[in-house]
Amino acid sequence: MNYSFAPLTKNYESSAVRDILAVIQQGNVISFAGGLPAEDIFPIDAVKSAYEKVFASGKGSLQYGATEGFKPLRDAIQEKMERKGIFTNPDKILVTTGSQQTIDLFSRVMLAPGDIVLTEDPTYLAALQVFRSYGASVVAVKGDEHGMNPEDLKAKIEQYKPKFVYVIPTFSNPDGKAWSAERRQQLLKLCYQFDVLVLEDDPYSDIQFHQDEVYHPIASYDKEQTHVLYTSTFSKSVVPALRTGWVTGPAEVLEMMTQAKQMNDLHSSSIDQQALYHLLCDFDLEAHIKLIRSVYYERMTMMKEYLNQVGPGLFSWKEPKGGMFIWVEGPKHIDTTVLLAEAVKKGVAFVPGAQFYVNEPKLNTFRINFSHSTPDKIKLGMDRLVDILTSVPVV
Amino acid sequence: MNYSFAPLTKNYESSAVRDILAVIQQGNVISFAGGLPAEDIFPIDAVKSAYEKVFASGKGSLQYGATEGFKPLRDAIQEKMERKGIFTNPDKILVTTGSQQTIDLFSRVMLAPGDIVLTEDPTYLAALQVFRSYGASVVAVKGDEHGMNPEDLKAKIEQYKPKFVYVIPTFSNPDGKAWSAERRQQLLKLCYQFDVLVLEDDPYSDIQFHQDEVYHPIASYDKEQTHVLYTSTFSKSVVPALRTGWVTGPAEVLEMMTQAKQMNDLHSSSIDQQALYHLLCDFDLEAHIKLIRSVYYERMTMMKEYLNQVGPGLFSWKEPKGGMFIWVEGPKHIDTTVLLAEAVKKGVAFVPGAQFYVNEPKLNTFRINFSHSTPDKIKLGMDRLVDILTSVPVV
Known part of the structure; x- marks a missing residue:
């Protein structure tokens, strides 16, 4: 056939x-x-103990859960976000199957064939694949070791009217660079000026070698959470097999992504989410x-x-x-x-x-x-x- | 904004x-x-033991896994499929985050705006939502307690040239009916004749009250696995929180769905998949x-x-x-x-x-x-x- x-x-x-x-x-x-x-x-022993606590909490832990994610985990993520300077609330946190699912769900609700996404160059290839799978074209913005060049970003926003800008500002994949504070703020300023969304992919910022340096997420400058979708994951700081990431940002966008996630898989594994919650309570993740x-x-x-x-x-x-x-x-x-x-x-x-x-x-x-x-x-x-x-x- | x-x-x-x-x-x-x-x-004790076995198997169990799913689990699913009369191989089994994700991934690789999907009426509402979210229109085929009416199915295939037919032939959601063997074969015959795919959603067939009755999946008649995508789940027979389902069918379609899944979430929780594998080995699921x-x-x-x-x-x-x-x-x-x-x-x-x-x-x-x-x-x-x-x- x-x-x-x-x-x-x-x-x-x-x-x-x-x-x-x-x-x-x-x-x-x-x-x-x-x-x-x-x-x-x-931390296999801590992970093991965390799962034991899930089962000790009773059979209800094995039932279907909410699409948005396990509420106590979302509360714990909110606290983690606060320590990064991102002030949100659990209603604006969606738990996903890794940050890959955030990239996919956000693309699904935003992109149609012919749309443009601006990115760094080089950038995370699996994100490029997702954007193109929805028919979008990717346009690279010029940049250097400090981040995107604001003049080129402005010119490309005006020329292409992109749906969003995708960036990994802190220890980028593949080239490991970290944006300067100035470039982060310049990007956000332009996105405010032209009403363009930012997808800030931040899987690596916890793995910072020199503690005297400070990297504020772009989302931390977006005080009202109007323009930045921030996604991160426990794959790098805990273990990848959990497949647990999250996204926070504008409520209206998250609501649409939650509808898409419901159609996509109803919800991510709730055993894993509950285990992660217990791990965050009992284990010294820092x-x-x-x-x-x-x-x-x-x-x-x-x-x-x-x-x-x-x-x-x-x-x-x-x-x-x-x-x-x-x-x-x-x-x-x-x-x-x-x-x-x-x-x-x-x-x-x-x-x-x-x-x-x-x-x-x-x-x-x-x-x-x-x-x-x-x-x-x-x-x-x-x-x-x-x-x-x-x-x-x-x- | x-x-x-x-x-x-x-x-x-x-x-x-x-x-x-x-x-x-x-x-x-x-x-x-x-x-x-x-x-x-x-079966909370069995589930608990299964997770203990995962952690006992070492730290490698917590690493990233393959998009297709945990291979020993796919082997176990193949055996389960054989007992249902569906002869496949593990390379043609994709593990998904519940059968909901099968419905979504299959729709994603098949449907474009304007396409038609034929269904029963009434049928599973979350499937209707998925089909429509990709811009497809759903057309209902007339039926009765024995399944779809073959004359109406033929007429609608000829009129609408559908991308696929979606059915829940065994203890349907919402109306609980079970198709007759004749109607199952008639549907497949028409789909062969007009080269139309079938998405057979089978979450409930294990929950059969009268063991003297026999319900063969439609996929069991599709000996060469050319026309039927068969999906089921462990949500109803084990526990829903695992969010583990699977799909088997034509290799070419599964390959495309695997690419889509890689973009969607890289892979489903591999801790859960490994636990499920141990459960299937050690627990008397039957x-x-x-x-x-x-x-x-x-x-x-x-x-x-x-x-x-x-x-x-x-x-x-x-x-x-x-x-x-x-x-x-x-x-x-x-x-x-x-x-x-x-x-x-x-x-x-x-x-x-x-x-x-x-x-x-x-x-x-x-x-x-x-x-x-x-x-x-x-x-x-x-x-x-x-x-x-x-x-x-x-x-």
């Missing part, structure tokens, strides 16, 4: 992330490709986040020292101030997709940077993840990677 | 299910409205399903006896052969939405039938759920309901 799919499926892109997972599963390959947190420090920071900083530093061996001038990178990734730019004549094939043969993997680009991809970039591999594996994998990088001919 | 939502959001319907949940939460109301399973027989059947049969019988008190001729219903609902039709002059307001005042709730209809709603119908309330509550609630029904004036 010839299956006649909806026309929008033509915009679905072959799944790079799944291809990456396939690489990971090859026996001897040490993968710096995926965006996986460190398994070896997962102490655990400190542990994550120090472990990731150590691993990032290890990787950095290996990269330093490659020699100056050939490959360049900026030391990330947080997050999970180092973004590397090589000499202009190389194609890191070709390099990856060679690397996998030698037992190490990274993600070629091309697919994160909206405009012309820089074929000479790649992303490595420093959170997932233990120091032993980092040594082994980085030895292999340095071998490959140093053998790249200087043209 | 004036939020400019996507045009398709105009098709979102105010959420009847959430309104129902709001009614349930009013203190003294005994609700026969929702479609909730019996909490008092939830024995538990037998318990569910006998408890639900007893409750249905209690309710039936109360309804018998209302007196012949005024209200009529068919005794369901399984599932969770009794569908009641009253005298033509009544409007059960008006009656509900009165019922809630007296402390009992049901769902007015109107919203389940595609064509002209029968305002004189309502649905009551027999699974959720304990015998004590059934007595109290049905006393109240019988009072209300017997006071309806005969015109």
